[in-house]
Amino acid sequence: MSRNRTEWDDEAKAAAYVVWISNGRAIRETARQTGIGHSTIAYWAKAWEKDGPPDNLNEKIANNVYEFLNHASNVREQAMKKLEELIPQAEVKQLSAIATVVGIMDDKIRLASGLATKRTETVHTLPTRDEMKELMGGFAEGLVGAAEDRAQEVVQIEAESVIVNN
Secondary structure: OOOOOOOOOHHHHHHHHHHHHHOOOOHHHHHHHHOOOHHHHHHHHHHHHHHOOOHHHHHHHHHHHHHHHHHHHHHHHHHHHHHHHHOOOOOHHHHHHHHHHHHHHHHHHHHHOOOOOOOOOOOOOOOOHHHHHHHHHHHHHHHHHHHHHHHHHHHHHHHHHHHHHO
């Protein structure tokens, strides 16, 4: 008994690529959402990871990204409106679920747009008073040492100059 092999057209491949990217390159989730077999998505994803999508899919991918972004933005906006409606009388559990939807849709929109989904914060703190004293003391010692070294070089060069001129 032979298995029927499904042929996927470029439109399906482009749609799968956009879903794969928006899912953070999760193969299982992409297969579930697209209805395309896990092994097929895994095969395509391996090629996409290596070489990117084929050039013949670029226009279809751009169209799918546009449609996806519009749909995802609409879902996010609807969730935000529902969240605003529910705030006065909702339970925390309901608000949390809707806020999660908003966050997920925002991440998917950012991924499909090629933007980062994680932010890194860098916190800079000033040195304490004692650390500053230690730093400045080391800096001053370095300056004094460099000045002494330079003074010795000047004296040595002047001495050599006197010897050469005599």
